[in-house]
Amino acid sequence: MSLLLDIGFAVWAHSLHEKIASMISNPTAAQVLEMVIAGVCLLLFLVPLCFFLGYMERKVAAFMQMRLGPNRVGPKGTLQIVADTVKLLMKEGLTPNSADKFLFNLAPLIVVITSMLVLAPIAFAKDFQLWDTNIGVLYVSSISSLSVIGILMAGWSSNNKYSLLGAMRSGAQIVSYELSIGLSLISIVILSGSLKMSDIIASQADGWWIVKGHIPAIISFIIFIVASTAEINRAPFDLAEAEQELTAGFHTEYSGMKFAMFLLAEYINLFVVSAMAATLFLGGWMPLHIGHVEWFNHAMDFIPSSLWFFGKTFFVIFIIMQFRWTFPRLRVDQLLNLEWKYLLPISMFNILLMTFIAIMHWYL
Numbered sequence: 001m002s003l004l005l006d007i008g009f010a011v012w013a014h015s016l017h018e019k020i021a022s023m024i025s026n027p028t029a030a031q032v033l034e035m036v037i038a039g040v041c042l043l044l045f046l047v048p049l050c051f052f053l054g055y056m057e058r059k060v061a062a063f064m065q066m067r068l069g070p071n072r073v074g075p076k077g078t079l080q081i082v083a084d085t086v087k088l089l090m091k092e093g094l095t096p097n098s099a100d101k102f103l104f105n106l107a108p109l110i111v112v113i114t115s116m117l118v119l120a121p122i123a124f125a126k127d128f129q130l131w132d133t134n135i136g137v138l139y140v141s142s143i144s145s146l147s148v149i150g151i152l153m154a155g156w157s158s159n160n161k162y163s164l165l166g167a168m169r170s171g172a173q174i175v176s177y178e179l180s181i182g183l184s185l186i187s188i189v190i191l192s193g194s195l196k197m198s199d200i201i202a203s204q205a206d207g208w209w210i211v212k213g214h215i216p217a218i219i220s221f222i223i224f225i226v227a228s229t230a231e232i233n234r235a236p237f238d239l240a241e242a243e244q245e246l247t248a249g250f251h252t253e254y255s256g257m258k259f260a261m262f263l264l265a266e267y268i269n270l271f272v273v274s275a276m277a278a279t280l281f282l283g284g285w286m287p288l289h290i291g292h293v294e295w296f297n298h299a300m301d302f303i304p305s306s307l308w309f310f311g312k313t314f315f316v317i318f319i320i321m322q323f324r325w326t327f328p329r330l331r332v333d334q335l336l337n338l339e340w341k342y343l344l345p346i347s348m349f350n351i352l353l354m355t356f357i358a359i360m361h362w363y364l
Contacts, residue, residue, distance in 0.1 A: 038130055042116060050267040054081040056314075057321055064325035085260065093256035096159060103157035108254065108261035110150030115268040117143050121197045122275050125285050125306035129197065136197035137185050140276060141178075144231075147265070148174045151240070154262075155250040166249025169332065170233055170240035176339045177230040177237075183347035184224035187216060187354040188280045197279060204283040206291065214362070216354040221281045223343055223350070225319065228273035230335070232266065235324035239332055270317060278312035285309040 017034065024030040055070065055078060062069025070077025095101055121136035123129040133139055148171050155167020189195055191213055192203040203209075210217050230237035241249035251262045278284060285305035289297040330338070 039116075042119065042130070046116070046264070046268060049271060050264055051081045051085070053267045053270060053317070054084070054263075056317070057324075060318065060321040061325055064322065088256060088260040091256040093258050094253075096253050098159040099253065100157040100159070103153050104253075105258070107150045107154035107157060108258045108265075110153065111147055111265040112261050112268070114143055114146045114150065115265045115272065118272045119268075119275075122272070122279065123197055123201060123284055124309055125304070128306070132196065132198050134194075134196045137189055137195045137200070137280075140272075141182055141185060144269075144272070145174070145178060147269070151250050154254070158250075158253040160253050163250050163252045166240045166252070170250060173233070173237065173240065173335060174231050176336060177227040177343075180223050180227040180339060180343040180347045181231060183344075183351055184220040184227065185276075185280065187213075187220040187351055190351075190354050190358045191217070197284070200280060201284040201286050204286050206289055208281065208283040208286070208288070210281040213354070214357065216350050216357060217281065219346065219350050220354070221277065223347055224277055224281070225316070227339070227343060228277070229320050229323055230339070232269040232273060234266075234270065234320065236327040236329045237335060238329060239335060270320065271313065274313045274316035274320065275309075277316045278309065282312045282316075283308070284312070 016037070020030050020033055020037075021027075024033060058077075058080070059069045070080035073080040073083050095104055118140050120131040121129060121133055121139055123132075151170045151174075152167045155163040155165075155170075158164070188200065188209055191209055192200045194200060194203070204212070206212075210221050213220075233240045241251070251259055254262065285308050287297070287300035287303060287305070287308055289300060
């Protein structure tokens, strides 16, 4: 069953490519059409995913606080997020008179587009990814950095002091924590010897890097989770949106679908950082294999690769959601001290240790 499902992904993509090539003789036009189809399919995947993540977040919050959570609209409250979306669709999208209207309307588009672009090199299953570029890790790190432009644009163009202050906080936060994220990614690149996502996953065929890489890989994983939570502005690092201080931060003046686009980008970013953690440290779609224990490895291969990927990804998402209801919000000075005085020095020392382990071939 697992093999048939994995082959089905590849066969479907290949047959679609062949059909488009037979219909359109111009290679460039055919490639553009394939990109459009891929974009539409990605949207059809992301919207239900964000619905589910919104529902999951409320249920995780309820679990952490020993309450029920959504339980009125639909079975077990499953339609609550749909009702909230309909509400946002019906709300009027207001633009302040004193705002820079062009940049104000452009900001949410930039935030959403950059979030979607990062998904390109991520492998959702065996032989199933949009773009297997040979600089996959560098691409994800570079494109994800562009989201701060949309946030700064939203805060400045709103002509609101709370929005501007939230945007400046977010800019400082994202720029700071990107350093630790980058060093965490480099540690896995050192072990695998490649920036290509498929190569990194293939290097974990006999064991995931979080196990094979010993203690330095575990340290990198923890730093990556903490720094990624800060970069996507989620609690306890949500100073850019601190309701008690800044109303709603950089999206204070947004309403209707423009506000919904910021929420959409937040959940996409949550999925992206969790998918990257699952791919780099937990093997991505690769099943759990233990050395040369053939009977166990063969049994694990029966589980479809897509289930492995999404299972690991949602495990990381659950961890990040738990942070929100476990730790209090940090002050600005505490947030920056955590990065510059603790995470960054630890990451730099960890890189040296990981390099030494890779040179000596001490990993499993």
